[in-house]
Amino acid sequence: MADLTGGQLVARVLREAGVGHVFTLCGGHILPIYDGCLTEGITILDFRHEQAAAHAADACARLTRNVGVAIVVPGPGVTDAVTGIANAYAARSPVLLIGGAAPLALRGLGALQEMDQVTLMRSVTKGAWTVPETRQIPEVLTTAIRTALSGRPGPVFVEIPVDLLMTTIEDRLAPIPQRYVHRPRPAADPDALAQLERLLAEAARPVVVAGGGVYWDDAAKSLATFAERAGVPVFMNGAGRGALATAHPNAFAQARGFALGRADLVLVLGAQLDFRLGYGRPPVFAEGARVAVVDVDPTELGRNRPLELGLWGDLDVILRQLAEATPKTMAARVEPWLAAVRARETESRTKLDGFCASDDVPVSHYRLAAELARVVTPETIVVGDGGDVVGCASKIVPLHRPGQWLDPGPLGCLGIGPSFALTAKLLNPSQRVLLIAGDGAFGLNGMEMETAVRFGLPLTCVVGNDGGWGQIRNPQVSFYGEARAVATSLPNTRYDLMVEALGGRGVLVTDPRDIGPQLQRALGSDEVWCVNVILDPEAYKRTGTVSMAI
Numbered sequence: 001m002a003d004l005t006g007g008q009l010v011a012r013v014l015r016e017a018g019v020g021h022v023f024t025l026c027g028g029h030i031l032p033i034y035d036g037c038l039t040e041g042i043t044i045l046d047f048r049h050e051q052a053a054a055h056a057a058d059a060c061a062r063l064t065r066n067v068g069v070a071i072v073v074p075g076p077g078v079t080d081a082v083t084g085i086a087n088a089y090a091a092r093s094p095v096l097l098i099g100g101a102a103p104l105a106l107r108g109l110g111a112l113q114e115m116d117q118v119t120l121m122r123s124v125t126k127g128a129w130t131v132p133e134t135r136q137i138p139e140v141l142t143t144a145i146r147t148a149l150s151g152r153p154g155p156v157f158v159e160i161p162v163d164l165l166m167t168t169i170e171d172r173l174a175p176i177p178q179r180y181v182h183r184p185r186p187a188a189d190p191d192a193l194a195q196l197e198r199l200l201a202e203a204a205r206p207v208v209v210a211g212g213g214v215y216w217d218d219a220a221k222s223l224a225t226f227a228e229r230a231g232v233p234v235f236m237n238g239a240g241r242g243a244l245a246t247a248h249p250n251a252f253a254q255a256r257g258f259a260l261g262r263a264d265l266v267l268v269l270g271a272q273l274d275f276r277l278g279y280g281r282p283p284v285f286a287e288g289a290r291v292a293v294v295d296v297d298p299t300e301l302g303r304n305r306p307l308e309l310g311l312w313g314d315l316d317v318i319l320r321q322l323a324e325a326t327p328k329t330m331a332a333r334v335e336p337w338l339a340a341v342r343a344r345e346t347e348s349r350t351k352l353d354g355f356c357a358s359d360d361v362p363v364s365h366y367r368l369a370a371e372l373a374r375v376v377t378p379e380t381i382v383v384g385d386g387g388d389v390v391g392c393a394s395k396i397v398p399l400h401r402p403g404q405w406l407d408p409g410p411l412g413c414l415g416i417g418p419s420f421a422l423t424a425k426l427l428n429p430s431q432r433v434l435l436i437a438g439d440g441a442f443g444l445n446g447m448e449m450e451t452a453v454r455f456g457l458p459l460t461c462v463v464g465n466d467g468g469w470g471q472i473r474n475p476q477v478s479f480y481g482e483a484r485a486v487a488t489s490l491p492n493t494r495y496d497l498m499v500e501a502l503g504g505r506g507v508l509v510t511d512p513r514d515i516g517p518q519l520q521r522a523l524g525s526d527e528v529w530c531v532n533v534i535l536d537p538e539a540y541k542r543t544g545t546v547s548m549a550i
Contacts, residue, residue: 002170002171003168003169003170003171004168004169004170004171004174005032005035005036005165005166005167005168005169006032006134006137006160006164006165006166006167006169007031007032007033007034007035007036007165007166008032008035008036008039008040009036009134009137009138009169009174009176010032010033010036010098010137010141010160010165011033011036011037011039011040011042012036012040012138012176013137013138013141013142013145013176013177014037014040014042014069014141015040015041015042016176016177016178017066017067017142017145017181018066019042019066019067019069020042020043021042021043021044021045021060021069021426021427022037022042022043022044022045022057022069022070022071023045023047023053023054023056023057023060023068023069023070023071023419023423024044024045024046024047024053024070024071024072025046025047025048025049025050025053025072025073025077025080026046026073027072027073027074027077027100027113028073028162029073029074029100029101029102029113029162029165030071030072030073030098030100030162030165032162032165032166033071033098033165045426045451045455046451047419047448047451048445048447048448048450048451049080049445049447049448050070050072050073050076050077050078050080050081050084051080051081051083051084051415051445052084052415052418052419052445052447052448052451053070053071053072053081053084053419054070054072054081054083054084054085054087054088054095054097055084055087055415055416055419055420055445056068056070056419056420056422056423057069057070057084057088057095057096057097058084058087058088058091058093058095058155058416058419058420059406059416059419059420059423059424060423060427061088061093061094061095061153062091062093062239062403062406063403063406063423063424063427063428064427065216065218066094066149067094067095067096067145067148067149068093068094068095068096069095069096069097069098070084070095070096070097070098071097071098071099072097072098072099072100073099073100073113074099074100074101074102074113074114074115074117074159075112075113075114075115075117076113077099077100077113078097078099078115078117078120078121078159079115079120081097081099082120082121082124083413084413084416085097085121085124085125085155085157086124086411086413087408087409087411087413087416088154088155089124089125089126089154089155089411090409090410090411090413091212091238091239091408091409091410091411092152092153092154092212092213092216092239092409093153093154093155093409094148094149094153094154094155094156095148095155095156096141096144096145096148096155096156096157096158097121097125097155097156097157097158098141098157098158098159098160099117099121099157099158099159099160100113100159100160100161100162100165101114101117101130101159101160101161101162102114102161102162103161103162103163104132104161104163104164105163107161117130117157117159118130118157118159121157124155125154125155125156125157126147126148126154126155126156127143127144127147127156127157128156128157128158128159129143129144129156129157129158129159130158130159130160130161131158131159131160131161131164133164134164134165134167134169134174135169135173135174136174137160137164137174138174138175138176138177139177140158141158142176142177142180144156144157144158145180145181146180146181149181149183150181150182150183151296151297152296152297153216184314185217185313185314185316185317186312186313186314186317187313187314187317187318187321188294188311188313188317188318188321188322192309192311193318193321193322193325195309196267196292196309196311196322197322197325197326199265199267199290199292199308199309200230200265200267200326200330201327201330202265203264203265203290203334204264204333204334204337205259205262205263205264205265205334205337206230206232206263206264206265206266206267206334206337207232207233207235207259207260207263207265207266207267207341208223208227208232208233208234208235208266208267208268208269209234209235209236209237209260209266209267209268209269209271209277210223210234210235210236210237210240210243210244210269210270210271211236211237211238211239211240211268211269211270211271211272212237212238212239212240212270212271212409213240213269213270213271213294213295213296213297213315214236214239214240214243214269214270214315214402215239215240215243215270215402215403216239216270216296217270217296217314217315217316218316218402219243219269219270219314219315219316219319220242220243220244220401220402222315222316222319222320222323223243223244223269223315223319224243224244224248224250225319225320225323226319226322226323226326227244227248227250228249228250228331229323229326229328229330229331230323230326230330230331230334231250231330231331231332231333231334231335231338232250232267232334232338233250233252233255233259233337233338233341233342234248234250234251234252235252235253235256235259235260236251236253237271237276237277238271238276238407238409238410239403239409240269240270240271241394241399241404241405242399242400242401242402242403242404242405243402245398245399245400245401246398246399246400247398247400250338252341252342252345253345253395254344254345254348254349254352254395255341255342255344255345255348257284258341258344259341259344260277260278260284260285260286260289261283261284261285261286262286263285263286263289264286264288264289264290265289265290265291265292265308266280266285266289266290266291266292267292267294268280268291268292268293268294268295269294269295269315269319270294270295270296270315272300272303272410273293273300273303273304273305274304274410275410276410279304279305280304280305281304281305285305290308291305291306291307291308292307292308292309292310292311293307293309293310293311294311294312294313294315294318295310295311295312295315296312296313296314296315297312298310298312352366352395352396355367356369356370356396357370358512358539359512359513360512360536360539361510361511361512362510362534362535362536362539363509363510363511363512363515363533363534363535363536363539364512364535364536364539364540365388365389365392365464365466365535365536365539365540366392366396366539366540367512367515368389368392368393368462368464368512368515368533368535369392369393369395369396369397370396371512371515371516371519372393372396372397372434372436372462372519373396373397373398374516374519375434375516375519375520375523376397376398376434377400377432378400378401378404379430379431379432380404380431380432380433380434380523381403381404381406381421381424381425381428381431381432381433381434382397382399382404382405382406382434382436383405383406383407383416383417383420383421383424383433383434383435383436384405384406384407384417384436385407385408385414385415385416385417385420385435385436385437385438385441385442386414386417386436386437386438386439386440386441386442386464387414387438387440387441387469387470387471387472388438388466388470388471388474388540389436389437389438389464389466389470389535390407390436390437390438390441391471392540393436394407397436406420406424414438414440414441414444415441415444415445416445417435417436417437417441417442417445417461418435418442418445418446418448418449418451418452418461419445419448420435421433421434421435421452421459421461422448422451422452422455422457422459424459425452425457425458425459426455426457432460432523433458433459433460434459434460434462434523435459435460435461435462436462436464437461437462437463437464438463438464438466438469438470439463439464439465439466439467439468439490439492439493439495440468440469440490442461442463442495443490443493446495446498446499447502449461449498449499449502449504449528449530450502450503452504452528453502453503453504453528454503457528458525458526458527458528458529459528459529460519460522460523460529460531461499461528461529461530461531462519462530462531462533463495463496463530463531463532463533464533464535465492465493465495465532465533465534465535466534466535466536466537466539466540467489467490467491467492467535467537468488468489468490468537469488469489469490470537470540472488473485473488473489473537474540476488492534494506494508494532495530495532496508496530496531496532498530499528499529499530500530502528503528504527504528504529504530505522505525505527505528505529505530506529506530506531506532507521507522507529507530507531507532508532508534509531509532509533509534510533510534515531515533518531519531
């Protein structure tokens with residue numbers, strides 16, 4: 001028998017769950033957990049803002065497909081972390097946020113940083129709990145972890161009063177649960193699978209949309225097998241990007257509007273029918289298209305539109321079933337349709353290539369994207385954090401594998417970049433990490449570049465600096481005119497000098513011919529770099545691709 005503090009119990013639970021790193025910002029209420037983590041060999045990374053710590057836990061969860069853990073103080077620490085947890089909730093990311101709390105004996109008396117945290121967190125988590133006594137710390141935490149990882153993944157919250165963390169208890173009175181997470185991989189029932197086979201057999205113009213569920217269910221290989229056997233064009237969004245490599249013959253990106261607008265069958269795999277897919281409705285989807293959705297979350301089936309088939313289950317298992325059942329003749333039958341989609345893809349790519357070749361000064365967004373594409377290898381992890389700068393790069397930068405591209409997800413939460421990038425480097429020290437950031441987005445959590453320096457996590461941040469919130473400013477000017485465009489302009493800030501002041505390296509780039517050499521220099525070093533590229537704020541608008549996030 002041994003005596004353990006509540007903080008040590010927390011750390012033992014985390015170690016049992018396979019957690020190797022926690023992300024935090026310090027405070028007296030949570031110091032006992034730090035002490036326990038040191039004993040258990042769990043690395044503690046402290047950030048400059050709790051939002052950034054929550055983003056790091058989100059990135060950790062996405063990259064490991066396990067629970068990512070952030071630990072914050074009560075009150076403002078928890079409220080600061082809300083944005084990161086809300087982003088994780090929208091992105092289906094299993095984050096455990098542990099919040100400190102005032103001592104139980106002082107609850108309701110107005111103790112320091114006391115507030116009703118559980119009620120606050122319930123709307124952006126799969127579950128929120130408070131621990132009532134020290135011996136229940138393991139049980140409550142494991143319940144939260146099981147909830148985060150089961151079914152559709154998502155974040156959870158547990159608050160633990162500081163007096164419980166400091167209380168000592170015999171370990172036999174608070175055993176650490178084991179083998180408590182079970183993730184069954186349900187297959188399609190025979191009738192549903194037969195119905196899906198019939199839909200494919202009757203389709204002349206099928207399209208597959210692969211979303212984040214393909215990544216979370218580790219279904220990329222099965223998707224490739226099915227796509228090749230069926231001969232279907234595949235479009236990827238969200239965390240599904242990279243499920244098929246950009247160079248794969250069934251992978252498409254630029255012809256999505258053409259394909260969805262003419263498809264007679266759309267098979268949606270682990271993607272939400274939200275704003276990114278026009279809610280699954282015309283005119284984005286063809287008026288008469290049949291739609292089938294496969295998802296691990298049954299509440300997504302039938303969301304926003306009627307379905308020909310809604311199928312609940314594990315995407316990897318179901319895609320393997322489907323590949324085996326798909327006749328070998330299907331690919332030849334739909335080849336004319338695939339060729340038509342490929343022709344439109346080639347046409348769109350050719351148009352983009354023209355933009356990418358621009359030698360204009362200031363630099364165009366597409367020229368920057370083209371230079372970024374040249375340095376991205378299969379081993380490079382790419383993080384996108386911004387509006388037009390990242391939207392443009394996503395069209396050009398090639399992907400080679402699942403999990404190679406990280407972005408905020410459907411909540412559209414800017415400021416994730418430094419946290420995601422340094423966490424990617426932490427977990428993959430042999431790989432290069434490239435952060436593509438807009439100048440507005442970088443300003444939200446740019447101080448975390450110091451965190452990367454402090455922990456020796458070399459990464460390269462490329463700031464596309466067009467002096468404003470371009471994705472909002474361009475339509476604002478179009479709608480209201482230049483004279484009434486307010487709150488959307490920024491100065492061309494010297495972020496390169498800022499990163500140098502934080503202990504990294506920086507360079508300002510104004511000539512497109514200098515981008516490539518500076519990227520190679522930064523990516524080849526063992527230091528934290530900021531390549532600050534001055535962009536033409538009008539260039540993206542001139543391509544006819546003005547966007548507005550609504």
